[in-house]
Amino acid sequence: MENKISALQNGGEKNYDSDFCGSIPLHQINLIQPHGLLLVLDKSLHIRQVSENSVDLLGLAPDSMLDQPLSAFVPGKELADLQLKITREQESELDQVDIPFSLTFNTGESSSAFTATVHPEAEQILIEMEPARREDDVSFLAFFQQIKYITSRIKQADSTEAIAQIVADEFKLFTGFDRVLVYRFDPQWNGTVIGQAKTEDMSDLLGLRFPASDVPRQARDLYFKNPYRLIPARDYEPVRLRPILNPITRRFTDLTSCNLRSVAGVHLEYMGNMGISASMSVPLIMGGKLWGLISCHHKAPKYPSYQERTAMELLSTIAAVRLGAYEKEQHATMQAHMRGQHATMLEQLFNQDFFAEALLFGQPNLLELLSLGGAAVLYEGNVQTVGNTPPVPKLKELASWLRRNSSDKTYVTNSLPQAYPNSKEYKDQASGLLALPINPDQGEYILCFRGEVLQTVNWSGNPDQAIRMEPDGKSYHPRNSFALYQQTVQLTSLPWGQEELEAAEALRSAVLSKIIREKY
Template identity: 90%
Template sequence: MENKTPALQTGGEKNYDSDFCGSIPLHQINLIQPHGLLLVLDKSLHIRQVSENSADLLGLAPETLLEQPLAAFVPESELEDLQQKLTHEKESEQEQVDIPFSLTFKAGDSNKAFTATVHPESEQILIEMEPAQREDDKSFLTFFQQIKYITSRIKQADSTEAIAQIVADEFKNFTGFDRVLVYRFDPMWNGSVIGQAKTEDMSDLLGLRFPASDVPKQARDLYFRNPYRLIPAREYEPVRLHPILNPITRRFTDLTSCILRSVASVHLEYMGNMGISASMSVPLIMEGRLWGLISCHHKTPKYPSYQERTAMELLSTIAAVRLGAYEKEQRATMQSHMRGQHATMLEQLFNQEFFAEALLHGQPNLVELLSLGGAAVLYEGNVQTVGKTPPVQKIKELASWLRRNSSDKTYVTNSLPQAYPNSKDYKDEASGLLALAINPDQGEYILCFRGEVLQTVNWSGNPDHAIRMEPDGKGYHPRNSFALYQQTVQLTSLPWQQEELEAAEALRSAVLSKIIREKY
């Protein structure tokens, strides 16, 4: 693999998200993929708009379908069932959900079976239809047994990486995709591959990081509306809707909820550069946030059945629950440990005359509680330190900078030199800073320091070349290299955990309480 090392960075981690890519209205392109068709109905269940491939899949031209009641093409029993479900959704006070449906469509003298998804909306009803596949080889019992087995394996895993690897392995076995990745987002929306299962001829992406622009904001947002994203064949001709403007809304039809929604050409180019013809991605959503993706790749076109896709959707939910439960367990363990140390420190704090002594030299102390390299207390003109810290004069200058530039009670960064260039001189002691204000107007702070930790990040391709703009500045292309690209990040410390910040804030409140009690 290609191995390049760029010049060392002098600041914090660069933001590789893309406002440009993230602003493209993916849901209003008025095109669908050709492996299914779309009907747009008004509230009286008359067909008002249809995809132009109706002749291919139904044997009926769009003009034949337009303005016709759905009842003219669907058996009465199915229509009554659909109307009942739509009525239930209308009466429900909960958020509207998509309705899976088996549909028999009468086209002339023949009946065609479809798997349908009905999307009830305020002004209209969208029906996505895909030809029903024969699934005799996999009975319901077989699917149930497979899902139950995979679920039990996921529950047995005892770490994030172990869960991710089991998910990748079992998804590959279950679906037959050539490569399955479990992809975790970081706070800046870059994604790291933490689980992988693949055939020997597929490239190895385990441990590599992908820039946020690969899954821009607009695409990430759509995962909250779609249970999965399927592209069964990269080389397809997109199908337009007829008529072009939706007669109900007088604008392009919003395809946010549609699985058949066509794909931006830049993403199809991206797939070609990766050497894949089919892909399917399933979101991992926990506690209302997009944690990551399960991304499936195939070298040739692949059409997973509706049954398989539904099972993948269910399994991704189970995986997300297990990942969320494990992370909660880890947080609870960390919080329990910190609570014990925090309680002891509070006792020391109120029993000793000088709070700085308790914070810096007690057992435990601030360094142990927050995993610091060193700490300093600036109070009443004095500077007291413990561990590895910048020189006293530099600490005073840092406090002056904080007083001028931070209005927050707590200031935190894991790349102080990026915000305060003068601190580069003592990066080994203070690349990370957690500053707790006592009396900022007087320059009084509790300062917590972490030293520099050099990090080598393995990217899948150069993240600075993730998007290649055309000379006119309008068109753009995705990168064409996914080879290993190593980037060394300097002037950063280990990140601050939320539990550490909460413990620090509680300690700050206790210090202020002690000061107020003694003075007043």
């Protein structure tokens, strides 16, 4: 694999999310993948739209099915079960759950068995149907034992990376995919691979970062509607719906909830560039937010059974719960440590005449509480500093800039030179800034500094070339290189943790309380 190193990137990390990719209506393409069939029913359960592969899967032409009641094809008992399921889902206040059911489709001369999923909507009902396959891989007991074992391993892991690696290992063993990756999204939606299991002939992507444009906003949003995203064969021919416009809505059918939904051609090209023919991804959702993805790749076409897909959905939920619990444990541990230091600082603060002395020179002090390189207090015309800080004249200029730009709110950044170019000359002292306002109208602040820390980011391919536009400005292609591309980020400090920001806000409140008490 060829390695490349970029020129230094100044001014903090670039945003590689793509407004262009994120605006593509992936859910309104009117196309599905051919490994299943889609029916669109009205409220009276008449077929109003059907995918054109009905000939292949049912032996019936689409036109012969349109406007027919579903009862003409489905046995009475199964139809009654379907109607009950629709009623229950419509009456439920919980999020819609895609529970599969068996469906026998009679064509007059023969019958076919399907695994079906129903999606009741306000105006219509969508039914996805996949030919039923004999689940001869494992018995229920063996299947349950596998799930139980994997769950136990996930619960025993004691770090984010350890959990991710176990998930990757067990998903690969369970599903047989050639490569399984666990991504974690950063605040800019770039995804870093923190867990990987693969065959020897698959490229090594562990530790590499993928730009946000690889999973654009529109695709990320759909993970809250679908439990997984499956592409069993990259070279499929998309299947249209008949008629083209939905007779119920008079527009393209919204396929947001459909797992059969076809995939944008640019993503299929992306898969080809990666050398894979099949993929499946499962979201890791924590606290209502997309934390990461479990992404599975296979060199040849692969059709995981519904049982396997359901298990992957369940295991991803278990993994997300464990990851969330671990992060909460870490947060609680850090909070407890900082709470002890904070309590001591509060005692110092109220026992000393001058709050700046307590903050800057007490034991512990601001530097220890917030892991700072330096700190300064600008108050009543005086400037007091401790540690490694910019010169006093520069501190006053910085306070003036803050007064003009940050109002009376706490200001925090780990790339001050990007927002305030004048600070580049003292980047070694203040690439990171946490500014706590005391009386911002008078330029009075508590300033907390962190120096520059050069960071090398290992990208999977050049993120600046993740999208290649055609001359027409409309068509585009994904990158065709995933070789290691190293990028050095300058003018940034270590990031500020949530626990640190909470501790700083609590300290600011105590300082304001002391000032008000003494003055009034």
